[in-house]
Amino acid sequence: MSYAPPHIPGPHIPGIVLISGATGDFGSAFARRFAALGSRLILAGRTPEKLKALADSLDVPTHTLAFDVRDRKAMEAAIASIPAEFAAIDLLINNAGLALGMEPAQKANLDDWEIMVDTNDKALAIMTGLILPGMVERGAGHIINLSSTAGSYPYPGGHVYCASKAFVTQFSLSLRADLLGTGVRVTSVEPGMVETSFSLVRFKGDAEKAAKVYADTTPLTAEDVAESVTWAATLPPHFNVNRLEIMPTVQAPAGLAVHRFKKA
Known part of the structure; x- marks a missing residue:
């Protein structure tokens, strides 16, 4: 009897x-x-200028949308303006996000807190809400949310940033529960240390502080994260990656901190 290998999509x-x-x-x-x-x-x-430069560098049909994700009306108008030939979105990558500041919570800038919540959480949720009904109607689609290991392993100075990324992870898992049976996939991608402009933004242009974050390490790169996102997105439709946590080899979850009193 001949052996017939299983079909692998x-x-x-x-x-x-x-x-x-x-x-x-x-x-x-x-x-x-x-x-x-x-x-x-x-x-x-x-x-708009940066979007055009990126679009011009790519050899595929591309449509650009220029708006601030913290402006709900602008986001709604931009999504409504998508031409018919781009309307059936198969994959939404909620990537917009940032960290600001690393002072202890009691010394933090409240404007920074508000910007992080508005960008990392509110904008992501609204964008998802605008795109998701079309995916459900078509019975297919994939939402990939960029979370962080900071959502699982908080650290001093992380406070609202860590909390905002915990929201992204839990929102992703809750979407999975709601979307069961719809054919729509959801993935939370959770990178650790990645050398990008992330720290430069966090420290508001202080290049010396930003460089210290990656000094004497081999961090992940943006291309490494893109490899992970592409892998999750190109799996067969019956295969859902719920959470994908990645770190460079030089990084690991830290132990719990303990404050020790000085003896008199």
């Missing part, structure tokens, strides 16, 4: 991919990877 290539925060380090790496696969792209960001 080939990779799933998303037809249309929407990337928020598209002109940042992660976003542009994602755009290059999916363009190489032949996906059509919707690139969302704040700066």
Whole structure:
């Protein structure tokens, strides 16, 4: 009797991919990877000139959306303006996000807290709410949310940033529960240390502080994260990656801190 090997589906290539925060380090790496696969792209960001430069560098049909993710009305108008040939979004990558400051919570800038919540959480949730009904109606789609190991392993000075990323992870898992049976996939991608402009933004342009974060290490790169996102997105439609936590080999979850009193 001859042996018939099991059928193994080939990779799933998303037809249309929407990337928020598209002109940042992660976003542009994602755009290059999916363009190489032949996906059509919707690139969302704040700066029209940067969006145009990125779109011009890619050899696939591309539509750009310029708006601030913290402006709900602008986001709604931008999504409503997507032309028909780009409307059936197969993959939404909620990538826009940032950290600001690393002072102890009692010394933190409240404006920084508000910006992080508005960008990392509110904007991500609203973007998802705008795109998700179409995916459910079509019975297919994938939402990939960029969370962080900070959502699982808080650290001093992380306070609202860590909490905002915990929201992203839990929101992703809750979406999975709601979307059971719809054919729509959801993945929380949770990188650890990645050398990008992340720390430069966090320290508000202080290059010396930012450089110290990565000194004497071999961190992940934006391309490494893009590899992980592409892997999760191109798996066969019956395969859902719920959470994908990645770290460089030089990093590991830390132990719990203990304050010890000085003896008199």
